[in-house]
Amino acid sequence: MAEFNELIKKFDKIREYMREFFIYGFKSREELAAKSLRSYDDDKRRIESYLSGYMAFHQNEKGKNIFLSVDSRKITENPLYKVFKTKSFTKNDITLHFIILDILYKNEKFSLKEITDKINDDYFFKFKEVNILDTATIRLKLSEYVKEGILKSEKNGKEIYYYFEDIDFDILNYGDTISIFSEISPIGVIGSFIMDRFEIRNVKFTFKHSYIFHAMESEILYKILKALNRKSKIELEYFIKKDKKSIMKKILPLKIFISVQTGRRYIAGYLESGSVFMYRLDKIKNVKILEEDKNFDKLKNEMEEKLPYLWGVSFKKLKLETLKMVLYIGRKEEYIIERLKTEGRHGVINQLSNDKWEYKIEVYDALEMLPWIRTFIGRIISLESTNEDLCRKFYRDFESVYRLYDGGKK
Incomplete structure (x- = not known):
């Protein structure tokens, strides 16, 4: 069993x-x-x-x-990083891991043949029943460690020599920096591994708003960042919740976005159909890096020009939509005006009278503003927009609330 x-x-x-x-x-x-x-x-x-x-x-x-x-106020290190620190391995994997590190720890350089001979002659000779590891198995493990950055290799004639790179760097002097990095970096799991390796613990910092679930996207984000660096296309396996199935999408990734309200992360990608679309990272199951796209710089510049007029994550509309909202703001309510200035992005604010203020803005998808607009319920004197769906939905919701309270009767 x-x-x-x-x-x-x-x-x-x-x-x-x-x-x-x-x-x-x-x-x-x-x-x-x-x-x-x-x-x-x-x-x-x-x-x-x-x-x-x-x-x-x-x-x-x-x-x-x-x-x-999880209460983020009571934790100093993201507990979800733990799931990356366990891995399936074979008996040969774990055996070779410690033996290879033991052979090379003095920063000496050895060829594949020398390492193979040392393993079989110096380590296995005391065991009566042991499977002698062949050269091919050891070569694969050494190549894997070079790829992972654990070892370095150099060619001398026909032989390839393997070694540790000697770095004169006291990482313990940067313990606080690594602690912060591990919690705020998009791929903070790297910092967490370094902390474990050098027994560094975070004893100084806690974070009021800590989106710890980002940890689970680290592998996905790493591949996307790698593709961005190469200016390459990617193929996404994307989960559609309402259909309970995954679909495959080929896109050219252009930029990573992080919501300051929800903490969600998105990848903006250029589709083959010619439009830009946002994909949530927490719904991406897998990423495959494809070929380089020579139009990357041109398409990214086009997207950057649209960003000032983006309210949320929607690039669906091709034309700008306008929104105009008139608010009642009484005396000693300057904090409402400050809200409009700090939260209203690039919108323009005008005072119409002593207690009437106008807020105007142009965005690509005004419907995304609806949750924010609702926070001013009770102050909105009028609301107009070229997005008819926004106005229809706002006034319909307003009527529903009005009926819920029996038409305002006490």
Whole structure:
């Protein structure tokens, strides 16, 4: 009978469950385990082993719903980084890892043949029953470590020599910098690994607004940043929640956006159809880097020209839409005017009378402004926009609220 193994084999499945636990937290075991209850149970136990102390549950008529419970004010390090620090490996993987590091730790350079001979002659000779590792297996492990940046290699004649790069750098002098980096950087998981390696702990900083779930997107974001650096196209596997399925999209990534309100991250991509579209990073299951696109700089400049007129993340409209809102702002309510100045982006504010103020703006999709506009309910004297859907929805919602309170009767 196969035993439970807490090491990750398919990280995309773990990321999917983590998203369900952390963001939604209301689905039962049967709802999450669409195909296999046993697979779900194994993955749940893995997550519980990584995040002991952060798991909670509540009971309802449908059963037991598990969710993640984290207070960002009480944690100094993102607990979700733990899921990256476990990996499936074979017996040969773990054996070679420690032996190769032991051979090269003095910064000496050895060829593949020399390393192979040392492994078999100096390390395995004391074991009666052991599978002697062949040169091909060791070559693959060395090549993997060079690719990962763990080792360096150089060619001398026909031989390739492997070694550690000797860096005269006291990283402990930068402990505070690395601590901050690990929590605020888009790929802070790198800082977390460095902290573990040098036993650095964050004892000085906490963060009021900490979007810890960004950690789960680190692998996806790294590939997108790599494509941006190469000016290459990518193929996304994108999850559509309402259809409960994934679709494949080929885009040219242009820029990463982070919402200051929700903390969500988006990739702006140029589609083959000729339009720019935003994709949420937390819905991307996989990324494949494709060929370079020579039009990258031109398309990015075109997008940058539109950014000042973007309210949210929508590039759908080709023409600018106007919005004009007249507000009642009484005496000693200057804080409302300050709100318009600080939150109203590039909008223009004019005083019409002692207590009437006009706010005007041009954006590509005025409908995105509706949640912000609603925060001024009770002060709005009139609202006009070239986006008819915005006006229709606003006044319909206003009528619904009016009827809810019985037409204003007491």
